[in-house]
Amino acid sequence: MTAFPAGIESGFAAARQIADAVLLEGYVLYPYRASAAKNRLRWQFGVLVPPEYTAQGAEHSHQRTECLMEPRRNDRLAVELRFLRVQRRTIERATATGGFEPVDRLELADRVLVPWDEGVEERIELLLPVDELAGDGVLRPFRLPAAAELQLLREDGTAAGRVLRRREQVDGLLRLTAEELPGPYRAQRLTVVVENASGWAPARDTLREEVLPRALVSAHLLLGLEHGAFLSATDPPEWARSAVEQCRNEHTWPVLAGPDGGGRVVLSSPIILEDHPQVAPESLGTLYDATEIDEILALRTAALTDEEKREARGTDERAGAVIDLADSMPPEVLERLHGAVRGLREVTGGSPGTGQPWWDPGSDPDVAPERDRVVVDGMAVGAGSRVLLRPGRRRTDAQDLFLRGRTAIVEAVLHDVDGSVHLAVTVEGDPGADLWRAQGRFRYFQPDEVTPLAGLAPPVSAESPDAVAPLEGP
Structure with a gap:
């Protein structure tokens, strides 16, 4: 030695x-x-x-x-x-x-x-x-x-x-x-x-x-x-x-x-x-x-x-x-193995007294997922927009990669606490899309992973025969 x-x-x-x-x-x-x-x-x-x-x-x-x-x-x-x-x-x-x-x-x-x-x-x-x-x-x-x-x-x-x-x-x-x-x-x-x-x-x-x-x-x-x-x-x-x-x-x-x-x-x-x-x-x-x-x-x-x-x-x-x-x-x-706090920082921007946690979009009046829009390839994209999915190689979710080339409907524009923008979408032709929409469950892509398509998706209303009523909680 x-x-x-x-x-x-x-x-x-x-x-x-x-x-x-x-x-x-x-x-x-x-x-x-x-x-x-x-x-x-x-x-x-x-x-x-x-x-x-x-x-x-x-x-x-x-x-x-x-x-x-x-x-x-x-x-x-x-x-x-x-x-x-x-x-x-x-x-x-x-x-x-x-x-x-x-x-x-x-x-x-x-x-x-x-x-x-x-x-x-x-x-x-x-x-x-x-x-x-x-x-x-x-x-x-x-x-x-x-x-x-x-x-x-x-x-x-x-x-x-x-x-x-x-x-x-x-x-x-x-x-x-x-x-x-x-x-x-x-x-x-x-x-x-x-x-x-x-x-x-x-x-x-x-x-x-x-x-x-x-x-x-x-x-x-x-x-x-x-x-x-x-x-x-x-x-x-x-x-x-x-x-x-x-x-x-x-x-x-x-x-x-x-x-x-x-x-x-x-x-x-x-x-x-x-x-x-x-x-x-x-x-x-x-x-x-x-x-x-x-x-x-x-x-x-x-x-x-x-x-x-x-x-x-x-x-x-x-x-x-x-x-x-x-x-x-x-x-x-x-x-002791169950969890540990490594550090604390002050989080601002919430609405004191509303009863809503800071991470809930409803606590920030400047955020409206169903109305917000983001510019992609010179076009404003928001809820109701049709997009072509093209997930990049940096994604680790193989299921998202399988959707490359499919079209989807944007349901919401979301902002995370780090300032990144995400598009919540439902895939067109997915037989379970209405159920996912009713439950608020979507697939998420970043703006550089979609290409805007001309035209809007047809609105989904409660009177539509394809609409699914929201599930009741227990």
Whole structure:
């Protein structure tokens, strides 16, 4: 292990909480059992496979990080490459003759063991003078040799079985270069390339599961300067904006991750993050699914049956720790997960004394959704206007994308608290349009996602045979 200077190590220590979440994202998902379908296709982020396999699979063999830094004179750069190495576990049961035989399931008193791929954390650490990165830079190969371990399992003093763990050889390369940027500022473009350099050649149609033991899984970098600082890739100073735009990042994304909002540390992650990401202080521990809510996962995990918990404990030590955490959580800790106020601000523009909340359009006399209009392509669009829907690629709702090219009727023009304008529409030809209209349920598009059409839609009145009476409340 490389001994980093105290200033760098303290910065890395603060960033590792986020780096650990990246490292173990999706490692094992609720219900934390190997038999669950969602735990049969694992290792989704930052997987660097041997180069010979890239033609067969969707993974890549390298990551490339480029960012800008402002080192001081005689500065040093610390590099910590972190990844998981897949360790394949097989299970054998003791036989009556004193031998062992492979099995798919071995039941013990406190857990149920099954074959499983475990993740062993690996770190490659470098501490280099920044001056050495000029020109051809630095090339550092590394090798993790193959290894095997045997664990004997005993119950009531007799052998019940054994666990075999095997790791394959993994070879890799780190390439580091730095170049001075033109201009009055002493900024440099740092490039760090991580490669899987294994010479292993897979057979044709090799399964992904056979490749993973030779891969770098969840690979990511921590970069630190002893005295200087890095520049943000998303919000750089104006003088550096064009240089940042020329940085080329492949299969990873660098963000500032130093403590207290500083720029001494960068986390280059295969998961897109914002600068200075943080784990919520209420988070009770690692649940391996950062897209979920801790409260929901904790409650659902605690509700597993005893047999399901035995299977989870036998799946992986990390999964067993989640079970124990959920079972031992005191009520006051669970209550803390229910919600937190991060900040308060004064909201103005409401109508005091009306009994209407500030976010209700009825509290703002300047807003009239059924009468307001917005100009689109030189035409005033409002309630009753016909438009052609053309949702853009930035939308994440696939159902809205399916409506591209359909015509719709604008029902209202809405303004949100951030000042954005939205058009509430019903799709023409939708057999449920009248019902949605009566319930006040619409689809929403922004003005730049529609094209106005000539003519107005026919009004819908209570006397119309197609009109639907509003639903009565309970």
